[in-house]
Amino acid sequence: MSQVLSVDGVDAGYGETQVLRDLSLSVEEGEVVSLVGRNGAGKTTTLRTINGILTPTAGTVTYRGEDISAFDPTETAKRGISLVPEERQIFPELSVMENLRLAEFGGTESESAHSVSVQEALDMFENLAERTGNPGSSLSGGEQQMLAIARALVAGADLILLDEPTEGLAPYIVQDVMDIVEEVNERGISVLLVEQNVHVGLELADRNYVIDQGRIVWEGTSEELESNRQILDRHLGVSV
Numbered sequence: 001m002s003q004v005l006s007v008d009g010v011d012a013g014y015g016e017t018q019v020l021r022d023l024s025l026s027v028e029e030g031e032v033v034s035l036v037g038r039n040g041a042g043k044t045t046t047l048r049t050i051n052g053i054l055t056p057t058a059g060t061v062t063y064r065g066e067d068i069s070a071f072d073p074t075e076t077a078k079r080g081i082s083l084v085p086e087e088r089q090i091f092p093e094l095s096v097m098e099n100l101r102l103a104e105f106g107g108t109e110s111e112s113a114h115s116v117s118v119q120e121a122l123d124m125f126e127n128l129a130e131r132t133g134n135p136g137s138s139l140s141g142g143e144q145q146m147l148a149i150a151r152a153l154v155a156g157a158d159l160i161l162l163d164e165p166t167e168g169l170a171p172y173i174v175q176d177v178m179d180i181v182e183e184v185n186e187r188g189i190s191v192l193l194v195e196q197n198v199h200v201g202l203e204l205a206d207r208n209y210v211i212d213q214g215r216i217v218w219e220g221t222s223e224e225l226e227s228n229r230q231i232l233d234r235h236l237g238v239s240v
């Protein structure tokens, strides 16, 4: 397996506020990796540092062998990194089709990226195919999440950074979103998934990192995490 992403010894934060402390993690080709942790642990900050919204004050972010630590979001998008933020970032006043068509522009220029056409995306997301003329704002939370993921695919994502995709969704929609993440991954796209819901991470991920106060405090497979009650209690406050 070749390495897609490597974050090494990264410090990052907001102005004087340091959030990430000597944080290291990696994603191998075709993996789903989860980053789980409590509220405020630094999960979103980690994704923002990878896609270039934030710049590390120490350490490096490497993508397919290239140091991207100083890149901005446009430059990381051209390499095939696509952040689907918690607030889902779709254009509410534009139709589903217009949202998808816009994603075709300004996406990746990377040769390694997996290009998905608008039609292929609509084939994957049946709910969206039935609503191509509807404005984004009329979609349910789950459908907006689907549209945000579909936009990432059409933009040619090679590594999708998913920030709490199941946040605020009804349980039966959570399963739909999880199915989609699996389907995306089956297309060979690597996924770094941020979740507060450890059950979602455990079910989808090949490997998990637990983050607490900006530091990685544990790393292992889902089976290992599930059987490690101490980690679950101490850092995640859950019992499985």
Ligand SMILES: Nc1ncnc2c1ncn2[C@@H]1O[C@H](COP(=O)(O)OP(=O)(O)OP(=O)(O)O)[C@@H](O)[C@H]1O
Binding pocket: 014, 017, 019, 037, 038, 039, 040, 041, 042, 043, 044, 045, 046, 196
């Ligand atoms: N724009 C900002 N300016 C200053 N501090 C911020 C900013 N955004 C987040 N923080 C702080 O950084 C810390 C980590 O936040 P982050 O959003 O990365 O956590 P998280 O693990 O994603 O949590 P959540 O699940 O609540 O989103 C928190 O203490 C938060 O208050």
